[in-house]
Amino acid sequence: MNNKKYYDLGNDQFVKATSVSGNKRN
Numbered sequence: 001m002n003n004k005k006y007y008d009l010g011n012d013q014f015v016k017a018t019s020v021s022g023n024k025r026n
Helices: 002-025
Strands: none
Touching: none
16 A cells, blocks of 8 residues: 555656656747
């Protein structure tokens, strides 16, 4: 269960970072 929580947290950060990079390109 804890692994899932940390995975979701890390994935959320990854998605946010990717979104920011995409916005900078556009």
